[in-house]
Amino acid sequence: MNTFEGCPGSKMQDLRKKEETKGDESGKRESQLGQWPIQLHLVSPMAPYYQKRDVLLSADCVAYTVGDFHKDYLKGKSIAIACPKLDEGQDVYVEKIKSLIDDAKINTLTVMTMQVPCCAGLVAIARQALESAKRKIPIKSIVVSLQGDILSEDWV
Amino acid sequence: MEEYLNKGIKDVISRFPKVADILNEYNIGCVPCSVGSCLLKDIVQIHNLSSEDEEALMTKIAKVIYPDRGIKMPKIQRKTQPKSREIKYSPPIKKLVDEHALIKKWLVLIPAVINDLNIETEDGRKLIYDGVYFIRSYADKFHHAKEEDILFKYFDENLDIIKSMHEDHETGRGHVKAIIEALERKDKKALIEHLNGYKELLMGHIKKEDDILYPWMDRGLSLQQVGELFSKFNEAEEKIGKEVVERCERFVKGAEEKLLKKQKEEEKT
Ligand SMILES: [Fe+2]
Ligand SMILES: [Fe+2]
Numbered sequence: 010m011n012t013f014e015g016c017p018g019s020k021m022q023d024l025r026k027k028e029e030t031k032g033d034e035s036g037k038r039e040s041q042l043g044q045w046p047i048q049l050h051l052v053s054p055m056a057p058y059y060q061k062r063d064v065l066l067s068a069d070c071v072a073y074t075v076g077d078f079h080k081d082y083l084k085g086k087s088i089a090i091a092c093p094k095l096d097e098g099q100d101v102y103v104e105k106i107k108s109l110i111d112d113a114k115i116n117t118l119t120v121m122t123m124q125v126p127c128c129a130g131l132v133a134i135a136r137q138a139l140e141s142a143k144r145k146i147p148i149k150s151i152v153v154s155l156q157g158d159i160l161s162e163d164w165v
Numbered sequence: 166m167e168e169y170l171n172k173g174i175k176d177v178i179s180r181f182p183k184v185a186d187i188l189n190e191y192n193i194g195c196v197p198c199s200v201g202s203c204l205l206k207d208i209v210q211i212h213n214l215s216s217e218d219e220e221a222l223m224t225k226i227a228k229v230i231y232p233d234r235g236i237k238m239p240k241i242q243r244k245t246q247p248k249s250r251e252i253k254y255s256p257p258i259k260k261l262v263d264e265h266a267l268i269k270k271w272l273v274l275i276p277a278v279i280n281d282l283n284i285e286t287e288d289g290r291k292l293i294y295d296g297v298y299f300i301r302s303y304a305d306k307f308h309h310a311k312e313e314d315i316l317f318k319y320f321d322e323n324l325d326i327i328k329s330m331h332e333d334h335e336t337g338r339g340h341v342k343a344i345i346e347a348l349e350r351k352d353k354k355a356l357i358e359h360l361n362g363y364k365e366l367l368m369g370h371i372k373k374e375d376d377i378l379y380p381w382m383d384r385g386l387s388l389q390q391v392g393e394l395f396s397k398f399n400e401a402e403e404k405i406g407k408e409v410v411e412r413c414e415r416f417v418k419g420a421e422e423k424l425l426k427k428q429k430e431e432e433k434t
Contacts (some may be wrong), residue, residue: 063392069413084388113187116389116396117388117389117391117392141385144399145399146392146395146396147257147391147392147395164253164255164256164259
């Protein structure tokens, strides 16, 4: 395999399953998304679906990785997505999250990121926003492996 | 066997006293508990033992209850599985644990306060009055009120573990009242008795909360409830006022410095 050995965040890995997956594939799962838009540059902290809610700030790749993302993490929450590695204008992100805390008075913030080092930038953005906000709220950081397992779940 | 799982722990211990030793072996402090009507099955849940420890504990208890039969205690169904022994508190619960740390700083000074007790002088009496102010405003009006009026409301208040916490708070209030009365009567013996009584009570109470009650509560709180609690605790802090909290923090720091300095001087001479 000709892998690119530089940044671990872009390193190629073949994660195809050797056997058929054993999970239950019967039935249909409903989407748990209750809003649009979702991208952090596009959303407004003033939107009614953020007011006093539990908000999930998810790195873009997370939803493709965690099999039960909708059922286990999105359900019951409002969401914003971003990529701390590739997105431009990340100072705007800090301001937006600060406004979610101070103006939308969100109840909690859960930050879901991938295990790759550059993804931790999203937690840093959230932390920076919390430090500059007047209100204080609980922030939880959940880190996901490339295989879709939860590696850690900690209060920031 | 199910019959005993659904019995109050005090009943089980009084019929089978050896169960008390087994519980002690696993650091489950039900034996001196004043209420003791928690059900045997709830105790295993609340203490969040690892599955190996739970199995060993239950097998030992079964052997005491049915010495002639090879009975195994059924596994207790729990809401969540224990992960690690290290306690990770949620942010609102962490606030309470941090408040305990300040309260304990004052409690550990009490033996030195007693050692140095002089109720004949204005200064000597002032230290006790200031200590009582700290207990009444910080430990009781602020901290215990957060527990009683906010946190405990998220749980079934008829549970014995919560009733027993309420009882401790009440007993503590009794000691504080007696401390003031003894001081006014200049009754040194009673004063020492209730200062010690308060210290012993609260030390044990805080340990129960930090090690057992809070982790158990944290396991049962949803994310939404964690956020709500955090903001309600912030409101309680605003209500009592920053000045009061800071004054209490200053009092403990000052008392610590004063008493430790005295202790060092005494050691020198
Ligand atoms: Fe308490
Ligand atoms: Fe407490």
